[in-house]
Amino acid sequence: MDEEEEKQIKEHQETLLKISMQSGVSLLKEYYRATYSECWKCNEDILLFTWPGCRNENEEITPKEPRPKTVQYRYSKTAGINYWSNTCPYCESLQGEFFLYSEPDSPLFGFTCGDDSIESYKADIKTLALQCNGWW
Numbered sequence: 001m002d003e004e005e006e007k008q009i010k011e012h013q014e015t016l017l018k019i020s021m022q023s024g025v026s027l028l029k030e031y032y033r034a035t036y037s038e039c040w041k042c043n044e045d046i047l048l049f050t051w052p053g054c055r056n057e058n059e060e061i062t063p064k065e066p067r068p069k070t071v072q073y074r075y076s077k078t079a080g081i082n083y084w085s086n087t088c089p090y091c092e093s094l095q096g097e098f099f100l101y102s103e104p105d106s107p108l109f110g111f112t113c114g115d116d117s118i119e120s121y122k123a124d125i126k127t128l129a130l131q132c133n134g135w136w
Ligand SMILES: [Zn+2]
Pocket: 039, 040, 041, 042, 043, 044, 088, 089, 090, 091, 092, 093
């Protein structure tokens, strides 16, 4: 890992920590990968979480406990089903799959969470930090 990447990862972690404190949402490590964005509805800075298997369409994966309080099992009108999703700690809006993943400027565009191992976690943290830096 080069110096520039290390710096970006560090900055990303610091921003996550700041948003965690502001919003009262705990960062949980080594299973939940975090990044951040503005809520599409109220524009507050919020943490967004992803976890192993969270986009598995064949099988519903229940994310491990303890869970971040904003990761909730909610009904999505757009999708027409209940699923585990990120919500906003300020206005409680669902941060839908489309908003998170589908557009080139989406916070998790093109991102697929790795498996439940420390190596995979580290690789994902790096990917998220570098990606976030690209558009923020
Ligand atoms: Zn909001």
